[in-house]
Amino acid sequence: MTRRPTIIDVAKLAGVSKSTAARVMNGQEELVRGITRERVVAAAEQLGYIRNAIAGSLRTDRTFIVALSIPDITNPFWPEVARGVQDTTELVGYTTVTVNSDWKKDREDTMLKMVRRSRFDGLIINIVDINEAELLKLRIPVVILGGGEHSVRLDSVGSDTASGTDVALKHLYDLGHRRIGLISGLNRRKFSIQYERYIAFHARHQLPIDANLMIEGDFTDQAGYEAMQRLLSQKQKPTAVFAANDTIAIGALKAAQACSWRVPEDISIVGMDDIYASAVTSPALTTVRKPKYKIGECAARILLARMDEDDETYLETQNLKLPCELIIRDSTAPHKDNL
């Protein structure tokens, strides 16, 4: 069992200095003469030389690794975002390390420690609890995923949840619905975007707001189920419901059906995200599609540009809100009384 060949072994075999051999192997080939280059390549081939990225990283202080911190890869929203990031970074030779924060501060802290110790080159993060100052202290490019509050210092990429919410509510409104329930998710911010837009929408259309129709819960189907049960136990029941995400909406759908309410005949439901499961329920869910893959792709693109000091694509801080798209399926229908 012989040890792995190094660039020095290659150089010796090729009869050149390690500098020359290194130039051939790491892409500065234009600096070495054709004949020499071939000799080095042949030697490397013969020895089965594999560049030791660790040694290179130590010298250059570049690892070509980026970290992606998301709540939970098991949550159907995130795999697509992750692929967007992975595919994009991989294209230019970067490796992505994905970590799950589980919405927990301590896991986020652990992740940050790893980023520092392992000298990752960049970070794409859906923030749990960390603040901007701490991210800046990392001294590496950071792109924030989601995060409504604009930042002057840090780039962010999210979806236009506000407009998406408006479109969903308008869809219901146009179908004649006037009593619309809202099941929103709890947020680290005081009020969710959906909550705010719901209020604004009612104001704009001069609809009365019934606090009984607005329920907050977790982003789980269980929470959606219970919320719908509460909505359907009101004296004045809603004729349509907008849920902050598809998982909630699916729970709501199940609850409605369990109470023998027909969807969409008796009540319409709109979700948000467009996860795979939302297309396979019966009825299939009308939803606001978020550009999940694109979010990851965009975040990665910006990060890559920031990590490349020669790249001047993005001169100023980016705060992207990618457009959502209303996907009309079978869980929404005109309000009966208005037909």
Added chain:
Amino acid sequence: MTRRPTIIDVAKLAGVSKSTAARVMNGQEELVRGITRERVVAAAEQLGYIRNAIAGSLRTDRTFIVALSIPDITNPFWPEVARGVQDTTELVGYTTVTVNSDWKKDREDTMLKMVRRSRFDGLIINIVDINEAELLKLRIPVVILGGGEHSVRLDSVGSDTASGTDVALKHLYDLGHRRIGLISGLNRRKFSIQYERYIAFHARHQLPIDANLMIEGDFTDQAGYEAMQRLLSQKQKPTAVFAANDTIAIGALKAAQACSWRVPEDISIVGMDDIYASAVTSPALTTVRKPKYKIGECAARILLARMDEDDETYLETQNLKLPCELIIRDSTAPHKDNL
């Protein structure tokens, strides 16, 4: 902007040698006296010292990173497996790099190159095309995900698809079904496990085999849809269908409903995997649950043991087949004629 403090800076400030400082910082603390230790810790604290893992890796040839190669994180089967791996490795300080092979040989090759160059310590892989010899050449522990064919040299962790298939077929048989359709997925092996067990099951119960009831396709809902259409266009239609995975089963369910067949009254459907979506269809899908998280967890556990030379938990090669579980929901019912 001053450079990051090194262990030497810490040592200087604490008034000790770098060896002593290093001993304190990397866990050989028992070798240094209490008073000295405190001085070093204080100095590190004061300077905000962060150990450079890259430098350590260069010296020790250990990166504490493992690679996880799966087909596609976007496919609902894999996120749970990935979490099983991530959670388990992270517990002992390892980082997991997840890569998507997309079933493509060239992506698998790229991944292997990365593992070698970056000197990862271990690999967990759902094989696309690579052979055992090449994996052994990596000279790092490797655990195979799935992979029916037992190996003497490499550990593997999968689920007991064979028994799972038997249980599913028996469930249908016990419900009185005698004409059972099979929609299996194409495989790099000649025949899939489900295919083999389907044949064996029919032999065991002395049921005739109708080749028209056995269809092979992709592991997609589209393929499931088309396969079901074909099954329902037979003269002798099946009264139940077993699909090789839930995605296929969902496609089959949609096709049946599109043809106005009632599930389960007119035809029963059983899937496999138990992905999230299978629980939200109407009717909810009866399926064979694969222990996805556990698969990842087990694979990681074995890998960790192999990477730790002092660990002798697994003396011989492991070829685990974790048990599946039949989840009876609403897509299966007794065959009418046998009631």
Added chain:
DNA sequence: CACAGAAATGGGAACGTTCCCATTTTAAAT
């Protein structure tokens, strides 16, 4: 108090690359 043995600490080399600068070789111009 001397001594041995153990405990604690120190110093240099090594890991494999890249970077910088010096030196040699080549090509072009006179």
Added chain:
DNA sequence: ATTTAAAATGGGAACGTTCCCATTTCTGTG
């Protein structure tokens, strides 16, 4: 052929840690 500039190559240092072995300091015993 000579000079000059450019191109090609070489050699050493540096990145920050860990490992090995040597040295110093401590502890307990006779």
